[in-house]
Amino acid sequence: MKKLKTTVLIIGGGATGTGLLRDLALRGIDALLVEQKDIAHGASSRFHGLLHSGARYAVKDPNAAKECIEENLILKKIAPSCVEETGGYFVELASDDPEFTSKWLAGCQEAGIKVEEIDPKGFKNKYPFLTSEIRRVFTVPDGTIDGFRLAWANVWQAKEFGGKYLTYHQVVGFEQQNGRLTAAKLRSTLTGEEVVVEFSLAVNAAGAWASKVAELAGVKVGVLQNKGTLIAFNHRLFTGVVNRLRPPSDGDIWVPHHTITILGTTSVNVESPEDLKPTAQEVERLLTIGRELIPDVDNYRMLRAFAGIRPLYLGNNANAQDSRSISRDFVIIDHEKNDGLKGLISLVGGKLTTYRLMAEKTGDYITRMFGIGNPCKTAELPLTPEAKVNLENRIVRRYFVRASRIKDRLDNIKEEKQILCECEGITVAELKEVASWEDTHNLEDLRRKTRLGMGTCQGLNCAYKSLMAAFSELRQKPQSPINQLKEFLSHRYSGQKPVLFGEALREAELTAGLYGCNFGLFGGTANE
Amino acid sequence: MLNINEETLNQCAKCSTCTVNCPVVKVNPAFPGPKASGPDWLRLSLNGETKNEFPEGIEYCSNCKNCEIACPSGVPVAALNQLTRAAKLKKEGSGLREKLFANPRFLGKIAVNFSGIINFFTRIKILRLIGKSFFGISANIPFPPYAPISFSRWFKGYQQKVTKAAKKVVYFPGCFAEYNKPETGKALVKILNALDYEVVVPEFKCCGQPAIGNGRLEEAKQFAFHNINELKKYVKDGMPVLFSCPSCLLTFKEEYGGLLGIEEAKEVVPYLYDAGEFLGCLEFEDILESKALRGKYAYHEPCHLKAAGVGTPGLDLLNEVMVDTVMPLDAGCCGLSGSYGLKAEKEPITMAIGENLKVAIKKINPEALVTECGMCGVQLHNVSGLRVYHPLELLASNLKEND
Numbered sequence: 001m002k003k004l005k006t007t008v009l010i011i012g013g014g015a016t017g018t019g020l021l022r023d024l025a026l027r028g029i030d031a032l033l034v035e036q037k038d039i040a041h042g043a044s045s046r047f048h049g050l051l052h053s054g055a056r057y058a059v060k061d062p063n064a065a066k067e068c069i070e071e072n073l074i075l076k077k078i079a080p081s082c083v084e085e086t087g088g089y090f091v092e093l094a095s096d097d098p099e100f101t102s103k104w105l106a107g108c109q110e111a112g113i114k115v116e117e118i119d120p121k122g123f124k125n126k127y128p129f130l131t132s133e134i135r136r137v138f139t140v141p142d143g144t145i146d147g148f149r150l151a152w153a154n155v156w157q158a159k160e161f162g163g164k165y166l167t168y169h170q171v172v173g174f175e176q177q178n179g180r181l182t183a184a185k186l187r188s189t190l191t192g193e194e195v196v197v198e199f200s201l202a203v204n205a206a207g208a209w210a211s212k213v214a215e216l217a218g219v220k221v222g223v224l225q226n227k228g229t230l231i232a233f234n235h236r237l238f239t240g241v242v243n244r245l246r247p248p249s250d251g252d253i254w255v256p257h258h259t260i261t262i263l264g265t266t267s268v269n270v271e272s273p274e275d276l277k278p279t280a281q282e283v284e285r286l287l288t289i290g291r292e293l294i295p296d297v298d299n300y301r302m303l304r305a306f307a308g309i310r311p312l313y314l315g316n317n318a319n320a321q322d323s324r325s326i327s328r329d330f331v332i333i334d335h336e337k338n339d340g341l342k343g344l345i346s347l348v349g350g351k352l353t354t355y356r357l358m359a360e361k362t363g364d365y366i367t368r369m370f371g372i373g374n375p376c377k378t379a380e381l382p383l384t385p386e387a388k389v390n391l392e393n394r395i396v397r398r399y400f401v402r403a404s405r406i407k408d409r410l411d412n413i414k415e416e417k418q419i420l421c422e423c424e425g426i427t428v429a430e431l432k433e434v435a436s437w438e439d440t441h442n443l444e445d446l447r448r449k450t451r452l453g454m455g456t457c458q459g460l461n462c463a464y465k466s467l468m469a470a471f472s473e474l475r476q477k478p479q480s481p482i483n484q485l486k487e488f489l490s491h492r493y494s495g496q497k498p499v500l501f502g503e504a505l506r507e508a509e510l511t512a513g514l515y516g517c518n519f520g521l522f523g524g525t526a527n528e
Numbered sequence: 529m530l531n532i533n534e535e536t537l538n539q540c541a542k543c544s545t546c547t548v549n550c551p552v553v554k555v556n557p558a559f560p561g562p563k564a565s566g567p568d569w570l571r572l573s574l575n576g577e578t579k580n581e582f583p584e585g586i587e588y589c590s591n592c593k594n595c596e597i598a599c600p601s602g603v604p605v606a607a608l609n610q611l612t613r614a615a616k617l618k619k620e621g622s623g624l625r626e627k628l629f630a631n632p633r634f635l636g637k638i639a640v641n642f643s644g645i646i647n648f649f650t651r652i653k654i655l656r657l658i659g660k661s662f663f664g665i666s667a668n669i670p671f672p673p674y675a676p677i678s679f680s681r682w683f684k685g686y687q688q689k690v691t692k693a694a695k696k697v698v699y700f701p702g703c704f705a706e707y708n709k710p711e712t713g714k715a716l717v718k719i720l721n722a723l724d725y726e727v728v729v730p731e732f733k734c735c736g737q738p739a740i741g742n743g744r745l746e747e748a749k750q751f752a753f754h755n756i757n758e759l760k761k762y763v764k765d766g767m768p769v770l771f772s773c774p775s776c777l778l779t780f781k782e783e784y785g786g787l788l789g790i791e792e793a794k795e796v797v798p799y800l801y802d803a804g805e806f807l808g809c810l811e812f813e814d815i816l817e818s819k820a821l822r823g824k825y826a827y828h829e830p831c832h833l834k835a836a837g838v839g840t841p842g843l844d845l846l847n848e849v850m851v852d853t854v855m856p857l858d859a860g861c862c863g864l865s866g867s868y869g870l871k872a873e874k875e876p877i878t879m880a881i882g883e884n885l886k887v888a889i890k891k892i893n894p895e896a897l898v899t900e901c902g903m904c905g906v907q908l909h910n911v912s913g914l915r916v917y918h919p920l921e922l923l924a925s926n927l928k929e930n931d
Binding site for chain 1: 537542581601
């Protein structure tokens with residue numbers, strides 16, 4: 001059995017975990033991150049991609065609002081390749097309560113969020129498909145953020161400073177000595193191979209899985225698993241984020257994200273963090289609210305629906321079920337203080353916009369705990385290089401520190417300049433290079449790093465082509481390439497199913513036809 | 529400008545039928561294809577990473593419209609391509625060549641007065657090579673020769689042979705029949721007169737297709753407004769408008785209302801006919817001298833006739849009204865695409881696409897060729913050396929009392 005040793009073991013490769021890995025690496029603290037699947041496969045990639053200005057929390061959660069605007073400005077500065085400064089709008093409709101608007105304006109001022117009122121007529125002219133019920137419109141410094149890129153950017157920079165990571169390894173148990181956790185037993189979710197990691201401290205940053213990890217150590221962490229469903233529309237409807245000016249509720253944010261627009265979210269409590277199936281009912285619920293802003297929203301092509309789990313920390317409020325009333329604050333639980341178990345802390349709650357702050361506070365805590373490590377540098381040191389928005393720099397914006405090899409390929413190998421994923425404009429060079437990385441194991445990993453298959457065709461044109469292109473490059477060749485294809489397509493299909501009407505239905509039928517004829521696969525429907 | 533909203537890109541199912549049917553993609557890998565530079569690009573250009581950029585190779589689209597003909601989802605692929613191309617040319621600035629090619633009426637008006645000299649000079653190799661190095665004009669693809677007098681001048685002096693009870697039709701000759709091949713227009717006037725139709729030719733400007741093809745949409749729009757206003761005077765009395773040029777017809781029918789987004793175009797569209805389409809509904813029995821054509825002919829279907837969605841009325845006329853001796857070439861796009869092939873950098877593409885024609889013509893081994901499109905005719909002659917007729921010319925040559 002393989003044995004590893006580290007000072008801090010971070011469990012969970014989402015924004016929280018990768019943010020902490022970067023924080024600790026920059027402080028010079030030896031850390032290893034383990035993730036049961038791929039980096040950012042959970043909530044950090046299954047959200048609407050909104051970089052909060054804090055305005056959304058201005059009335060109910062002033063503390064969160066303040067944190068958001070501070071972190072918003074920091075992320076725009078340190079991670080320009082992950083953030084798009086789209087700006088955002090808050091829109092008051094005739095049916096909304098004008099008194100809420102006054103409270104909201106006061107809240108924003110209190111939190112230091114820059115708000116400007118603009119002419120609703122000009123707004124409607126810019127977006128003629130909007131309802132004519134618009135009464136007032138305000139701009140806020142919202143932005144959009146790529147959860148995949150952000151998490152990988154953290155990991156890659158951490159690696160440069162000595163941080164280590166291990167994907168596709170699940171924690172299956174802990175070892176204890178004299179009331180102290182000393183080691184974790186990991187199992188590879190790809191090969192089943194077991195690894196033991198000795199550590200001085202384990203940080204449970206497993207998000208929706210945090211309760212499960214705590215259970216393995218014999219302690220309790222109350223996390224409410226709250227499912228949010230979102231719809232991805234085919235193209236960019238807005239240039240900026242559009243919010244409704246009313247207390248946060250279901251389906252009221254539109255986020256332009258890369259080539260698509262995401263509408264979300266719903267809020268339902270679920271039993272398991274794996275319960276990620278969006279339903280047709282949830283889609284209908286989102287559309288009902290969407291119609292208030294875009295009356296003919298049904299005519300716009302929906303690519304798919306997807307869901308993510310909000311891991312909401314319950315704390316002493318263990319019976320709370322109204323998910324929207326639970327604060328988005330985060331907590332650091334020292335299980336020595338709470339449960340008398342040394343060597344384990346849990347980092348839970350919070351939201352993506354404040355992930356860096358969570359890491360900073362935890363890093364400070366660990367630094368004090370061990371009496372080692374430098375002060376936090378994550379707010380100043382650039383996480384990604386600044387790359388101007390243009391085609392030339394597209395590769396740098398996408399892959400930052402890992403861009404140079406891709407650029408070389410594009411410059412030197414003519415055939416690799418060919419666009420392979422047409423919907424997202426991804427070249428053969430990118431796919432081949434990304435496939436050759438040690439942390440890429442399958443098409444889904446490729447997708448998270450490149451956006452492969454996330455556009456209009458949902459895999460119709462790119463799945464088989466990219467498997468052919470990537471196959472020779474993959475370090476561990478999949479035993480059955482055809483199963484890879486099937487898995488990839490059925491993942492795509494499970495998201496298409498709840499929106500299977502109109503153009504999405506045509507697309508799905510075409511995919512089923514193509515894969516049925518050419519590969520004997522009935523598109524993604526084979527597994528359904 | 530464009531009356532195509534972002535919704536039209538939602539209908540693209542990525543089936544790639546357009547790319548399969550694109551004649552340019554087949555021979556030129558530098559062109560990413562109609563879908564990639566049309567709906568794909570439009571969608572990507574709404575994204576922050578690619579806005580203000582243009583797809584590489586967009587200038588290679590010849591606007592032949594085969595992508596739109598093929599699209600099963602009704603996406604205006606070619607129009608999207610033209611829009612992007614025009615935006616690129618506008619941003620980067622277009623040369624004198626584009627300006628001249630965009631306005632064949634301007635060129636024609638001058639050239640027709642000096643046709644002899646101009647036709648002589650455009651055939652001199654050394655001058656053509658100079659043209660290539662200074663203006664980027666192809667040195668090998670021959671210019672369509674200019675006629676000694678324009679169609680309009682002939683028409684003004686022509687006494688129409690009709691009765692007092694004659695019905696009236698409008699004829700839009702288009703720049704090619706006007707300045708390069710007035711025989712086409714003369715033929716139509718004679719046929720119509722024989723059927724007791726009086727022909728009216730109002731003051732027109734160029735249809736705008738060359739302007740669209742050269743990325744000058746504003747100019748095209750000016751022409752369009754003039755032409756629509758002119759036509760309105762006649763169509764309000766229900767007069768049909770006839771075209772002998774498929775590209776002119778297509779431009780009036782599709783581009784005015786679609787690509788150029790002119791609402792009023794809708795008022796005239798129901799009155800527009802391809803000349804063959806109009807004649808196909810009439811009785812010819814009594815006016816023809818002989819039903820036989822002299823020899824074997826091969827017919828080329830212009831892409832823009834296909835795109836106009838009227839079938840092949842010229843071919844049908846020849847084969848139904850007269851005797852069945854015209855074989856369809858069925859070789860696809862000719863590759864010249866108006867002024868496209870006259871540009872030096874496009875010449876290899878044009879010639880590569882034209883290979884299909886060569887093969888098909890060899891197979892049939894006809895006496896002469898038939899097609900409606902003047903510029904297709906230039907290319908047909910170019911690859912085969914054979915004479916090329918407009919179907920109307922052949923029809924008119926068999927009229928009784930032909931003068």
